[in-house]
Amino acid sequence: GNSVTQMEGPVTLSEEAFLTINCTYTATGYPSLFWYVQYPGEGLQLLLKATKADDKGSNKGFEATYRKETTSFHLEKGSVQVSDSAVYFCALRALIQGAQKLVFGQGTRLTINP
Amino acid sequence: DTEVTQTPKHLVMGMTNKKSLKCEQHMGHRAMYWYKQKAKKPPELMFVYSYEKLSINESVPSRFSPECPNSSLLNLHLHALQPEDSALYLCASSQERGQGGAEAFFGQGTRLTVV
Numbered sequence: 001g002n003s004v005t006q007m008e009g010p011v012t013l014s015e016e017a018f019l020t021i022n023c024t025y026t027a028t029g030y031p032s033l034f035w036y037v038q039y040p041g042e043g044l045q046l047l048l049k050a051t052k053a054d055d056k057g058s059n060k061g062f063e064a065t066y067r068k069e070t071t072s073f074h075l076e077k078g079s080v081q082v083s084d085s086a087v088y089f090c091a092l093r094a095l096i097q098g099a100q101k102l103v104f105g106q107g108t109r110l111t112i113n114p
Numbered sequence: 115d116t117e118v119t120q121t122p123k124h125l126v127m128g129m130t131n132k133k134s135l136k137c138e139q140h141m142g143h144r145a146m147y148w149y150k151q152k153a154k155k156p157p158e159l160m161f162v163y164s165y166e167k168l169s170i171n172e173s174v175p176s177r178f179s180p181e182c183p184n185s186s187l188l189n190l191h192l193h194a195l196q197p198e199d200s201a202l203y204l205c206a207s208s209q210e211r212g213q214g215g216a217e218a219f220f221g222q223g224t225r226l227t228v229v
Contacts, residue, residue, distance in 0.1 A: 107154070
C-alpha cells in the first residue's frame with residue numbers, strides 16, 4: 001500500500017538550532033513527495049517538493065532529498081526561527097485506485113523558543 | 115496568482131440548517147478537492163473533481179453534497195449535519211489529476227462548528 005510515517009512530535013527547539021523531521025514512505029510505483037506546513041488557524045502551504053529519486057527540494061532555508069534507497073524524505077533546516085513554529089506534514093502523491101491522491105503523514109508539531 | 119479562496123472563514127450552524135461552503139481558484143487547475151481536517155490530525159480526502167466531474171467520493175455521508183458549477187468554483191452543500199462534523203474544511207486545486215508531480219494548492223479553510 002501507500003503510506004507516510006513521520007517522526008512523532010511535538011518537537012521543541014531553541015532558536016538557531018538545527019532541525020530534522022524524519023519522514024519515510026511506502027509506495028507502489030514512483031510517488032512525488034511533498035512537505036506542507038500549517039500555521040495556527042490556517043490552511044496548508046506547500047513548503048517544498050521532489051518528483052524523482054535524488055531530487056532535492058528547497059525553500060525558505062528548508063531542504064529535503066528524495067532518497068529511494070531508504071524510502072525517506074527528511075526535512076532539514078540549519079537554523080530555525082521562532083516564525084517556523086507550525087505543524088509540518090510529509091505527503092506523497094501516487095496513483096491509487098485509478099486516481100492521483102495525496103497521502104499525508106500524521107504531522108509533526110514544531111515549537112521554536114526564543 | 116497561486117491562491118485558493120474559501121468563504122466563509124468561520125461558520126456556526128445548527129443541525130437543521132442548510133449552508134454552503136465556497137471555493138474559488140483562478141490558476142486554470144482542472145482538479146479540485148475537498149478535505150476535512152480534525153484537530154491535530156492530517157487532512158482527510160472527501161471528494162475530487164476532475165474537469166468539473168466528480169471522480170472520487172471517499173464514502174462521504176450524503177449530508178455533504180459537492181458541486182462544481184465551473185472550472186473555477188467548487189461548493190460543498192451542508193444539510194442536517196452532526197456535531198461530530200465540526201472540523202476545518204479545506205479546498206485544494208491542482209493541475210489535471212493525471213500529472214503526478216503536480217502539487218496541490220490549499221485554501222485557508224472554513225472552520226465549521228455544528229451546534
